[in-house]
Amino acid sequence: MSEEAHSPMTLLYTEVEEELRAAVRGLLTDRSAPSVVLAHVESAATTGAVPYDMELWKALGRDIGAAGLLIPEDLGGAGASAREAAVVLEELGRSVAPVPYLSSAVLATRALLGARDEAARELLGRLASGEATAALVVSFAASPHTCARPVVTLGADGTLTGRVTGVIGAEVADVLIVPVAVEGGDPALYAVDAQAARIKTVASLDLTRPIATVSFTGAQARPVGSAAGVADALLLAAGLLASEQLGVAEWCLSTTVAYVRERKQFARPVGSFQAIKHRLADLWLEVVGARAAARNAAALLGAGEDAGVAVAVAQAHCGTVAVHAAEECIQLHGGIGMTWEHPAHLYLKRAKADEIALGTPGDHRDALATLADLPGPVS
Amino acid sequence: MSEEAHSPMTLLYTEVEEELRAAVRGLLTDRSAPSVVLAHVESAATTGAVPYDMELWKALGRDIGAAGLLIPEDLGGAGASAREAAVVLEELGRSVAPVPYLSSAVLATRALLGARDEAARELLGRLASGEATAALVVSFAASPHTCARPVVTLGADGTLTGRVTGVIGAEVADVLIVPVAVEGGDPALYAVDAQAARIKTVASLDLTRPIATVSFTGAQARPVGSAAGVADALLLAAGLLASEQLGVAEWCLSTTVAYVRERKQFARPVGSFQAIKHRLADLWLEVVGARAAARNAAALLGAGEDAGVAVAVAQAHCGTVAVHAAEECIQLHGGIGMTWEHPAHLYLKRAKADEIALGTPGDHRDALATLADLPGPVS
Amino acid sequence: MAWDEAAVDERAQAFLAEHDPAEMGRLDFLRARFDAGLAWVHFPEGLGGLGAARGLQAVVERRFRGTPDNDPGLIAIGLGMAAPTILAFGTDEQRERFLRPLWTGEEVWCQLFSEPGAGSDLATLATRAVREGDEWVVDGQKVWTSGAHHARWAILVARTDPEVPKHRGLSYFVCDMEAPGVEVRPLRQITGEAEFNEVFLTGVRLPDSLRLGEVGDGWRVAQTTLMNERVAIGGTPTRRTMIGLLGETWRERPELRTHSLHQRLLALWVDAEVMRLTATRLREQLAAGHPGPEGSGMKLAFARLNQELTGLEVELMREEGLAYDDWTFRRSDSVDFLGRGSGYRYLRAKGNSIEGGTSEILRNIIAERVLGLPSEPRVDKDVAWKDLPR
């Protein structure tokens, strides 16, 4: 490989990243095939348990070390960058594995990295070791381009009160990281033991990553520092979500290609019909673009450079591509794609939920009006 | 035919309309085949003459009576409605015939119908007989949904001064109908002999309907009444333009279908390749929708009912469909479609210019925010 | 006699004057209505009709408004698909036996056509019917069967000769859903519920008297059924529409609006209006006796529009779009499109471009039958079914 390909700004995958991918993919292939995910989700629905696969999470987060990728080495993490986390998310997207990686190892972790207090550092250490799992108590539908004021407030007695909807990963978190509005000051970040909150999972479109409503009523909490990292956490998560969407799209494309090569109608493989071929060629081109855009966002986020445009472009493109790929996957599977027993729907639901998550493609395009100096009409 | 099919609100063509179509189509087939139009346009370009075919216009306007379709019988016209004019425009679109029908028999005529003065009635009589041709001096790019103030002003001596760009049909008009701003009053309509104005044709995208800049410098003019009909003229013309766009789209679709049935590549008709078939099926569906939308606009305009929504829908849809059909026509003809000698480009240029004319599809969609009560974001 | 509007109306009035549903009960009332020829007036006399023009049915329906009905939802397949086929191909005995209880709703019908291996290419179906004396022994698996768990009878296409090209080896049967060897299992869909069933046929014995049409003529008989299905799918305009629902949400929830969504909504509103006008024009053509080719396109247009609208709605709902109303696995006898949540609508709409003819097949049909484009090279034309690649 040339020197250029090793620079932090390359859009290619480095050798280290490919090794990480191989490890994650190996684990997911063994332990989280789509049929396994489907069975897991279904049994969770029957028993009322959460659909997360916590054994798998332990293997991924602790054994492979994915939980601590973004945490500095002096806190027990791997000190890796967004580039490596993006590779993990590609693989997680490809398998729609139900693990709290995005919620704990990206969102909560990044928010804590910006908090800076000793309490935050101590927590990060526990996250890095895989000893604890965290969730950032913000709506998964929040856009990084619009900064909302926290809805949880601090009581005079230091306890928290408030209700946040649309939170991911709270059901399986040991500790909740909560942005809190402070009267007369900047928002602060608090940590709450999960037992001190009421967490109500709602039936969710995405069966493999449900959302919950998290309520605090005078909940005991400890301050962990500034909430300044929350906006960065949303931007980072939005940028990395593009890699998850890439993974979803890749699974859908390759599964569809494999199916239409085999499935015969009119004594020909369905994939030999030109209209199908052209649609899949167009979809392939979209996925190729998604990879370039997702890699670019990860590279800029990883290098600590201004990633606003890159994240907006990646989200605007990849969010749409994942949905398109999942929709084509259903359509080109015909009837079987409409059945519960085929895993395609897990990807459709993930893709559609991801489209809303962390800003819709429209939100990200609109953000470019400012970021790329393409102002709207003067009204 | 059932009674319903004869009602003024039917979306079908009445027998009278079919007879009118047959007459117009017969004339255009004889005298204005695409190759003839192309030769005409080209010789006009060489000699510097205007590209209009005034012999054809005489036959259409006077002999078939198309010039006076919208003019009441007591003024010498046919007293027909927008429905019949729409049929004429479908056929004119299908042949991209270079005649000043839209400019004289629709735009100028409708503006004069709203003027009401005796002078206007006298002028309408001359238009109905085909003795004179008129042009309404407004920009062809004006949208009926935004009412701009006239830019031509009235001098103290009763003469006109001002400059209007993007005017159609002025080169071949005997009389110019000019909306004029009047200080302290409503805009008024004036008639100006064409010789009293400076008319400069500009090189135009649409070779068969060029635009001109019309300038007045103390031009003699006679008042013909209120300019209240100008807005109605724009709405009527926009609604009828949808029928022209339908005609353009139909020619493009049927010409393309005929070509791909004959043209062979890889020892098969190009039209037997499924990707091509599916695209043409989709295009056909668009054209079917364009016919319904254009007929609906014509029916409501013809019945004198509120046609705002119908015109906006027809323009939003048909403008896009005509361009799409013309673009597919070029693409599916391959190299030959890119040559000057094949008439496809005349339709592409007409379609693209029509898309801008009388409001873009986007303008018409935006108008629905109010017309269909679908308000935009509260900012 | 030749029936006109007045005569039909008179007959309906006369019937109603003599029959009081409150007195005689629902079922007897429906049976009497059938026997009076007021069930489907275009059917022959003696079979629930008067041999009148199809359009005159509207006159009857107007008169009978408010009287007991025959549960149109449940018997839709019987009415729309089985009945016209039985009328066209059935023996006198079969028509006598089946049409009356079909129309009154006493006997529900379902359809056993599709198979896991035969979707768009229905003619490759593999369910076998082997003749044994005066009986046929049927083995195979059918899928996408709605109402099978309610059905007394089914219309069934099976392969009776695998040695000839696929279209020629099929026969058409009425299947007794109570016969031993018929097993109905609900088929869960991506929406969570089961609208459809899988039907497993294992050594099911059907008397030859249940065969409809000639042996080997099943494809032609099935065409009659399918043509009627497509008319049924394209035909019904609904009062409350998806675009109407979306417009309501849009107006009531200003905080959800963005310019991006606004532009998409306006474009889809135009599409919906164009589709409505196209359907209106189509109905006018039908009424004027000039059915146009536009019909082939309506299902295609509807599927696309509905998918785009429901996709936009989920996005518009944002955080609420991340939720789902109900994942419970249960049977559902109808598509409650507007009653459920946005997630259900989005997922269910995905089926619109697959069920009852995929959008790909519809585009082929438009290209070939409407535009006259040549068909693709066929590789299965003269090949015996058993030798086709699978």
Place this chain on the structure above:
Amino acid sequence: MAWDEAAVDERAQAFLAEHDPAEMGRLDFLRARFDAGLAWVHFPEGLGGLGAARGLQAVVERRFRGTPDNDPGLIAIGLGMAAPTILAFGTDEQRERFLRPLWTGEEVWCQLFSEPGAGSDLATLATRAVREGDEWVVDGQKVWTSGAHHARWAILVARTDPEVPKHRGLSYFVCDMEAPGVEVRPLRQITGEAEFNEVFLTGVRLPDSLRLGEVGDGWRVAQTTLMNERVAIGGTPTRRTMIGLLGETWRERPELRTHSLHQRLLALWVDAEVMRLTATRLREQLAAGHPGPEGSGMKLAFARLNQELTGLEVELMREEGLAYDDWTFRRSDSVDFLGRGSGYRYLRAKGNSIEGGTSEILRNIIAERVLGLPSEPRVDKDVAWKDLPR
């Protein structure tokens, strides 16, 4: 010897120290550069090269910046298509004869492949070459030939055997554009100008020494030419882009903006940026020695984007979009995409999805070669060319 960067650079410096273009004149300077192996370093020694790695050419170009060049626009076809083919298939005599004046620009080349009847399906071409003793007599019509009116030589594919299947009956020639019977006519395009020509070949006599490759091997030789063409089309990133131009107009003309146009512009800006990143990634892959399949898609993506951008621009310009800058019929040797008006750009962009492989053919290639989807049933495989349907 094995050339490395330092050695090549040293040689270039040494050459420049000994040769002053101001003194010796442009042509002699170029000839000397060729003879020194500094024309195209990856060509063999004695043929303008050093037998070095292709990547080292950049070292030479850096050193020679500011020295007289060989008019790359005019000789693009010679450089990009004729030269690699002559190198791969030419005899020693042919290489000696043609490569030097080709590279110096003394002799311009054009390409005689496409015909009115053979576009995407190039292998059906009908131009005949019949052997008469030591000569070939060529008759036919070629089209889409750029630069034919400047050209001294052409690369030509003609049918030498109509009795065998289409791919097998072709041979590849160098055509003498000054030979009697060669007639070049400008071909006017929808933009008004003529970038291309039609070339009529009537009884043109070519000595057998102008044949390139074996008789009947013309398809294989042509593949080499076309592969080099596609690399050339996909490869060049331009500094000023259509999206950049559109963005400038957008910023400078606030009165033209609407929400509808704004949403479309933002979406296309994203598309353009994604395409830019895709191209960047592709170049990185090439540089790393792992060329990816993404290349096949770049032309497809470019054509679509350029057509959408130029279409939007015309709409954005409104009344100005109704005008056109210049309809004069004149020859044009290059595509002045950004110098002309919005109407020209719109019309010219329509060719992007046709020239050098239609978008339909590119989608076939992606589907089959990248995704591994099966090809369609072929009906022309084993049929003699003369028996093919036309």
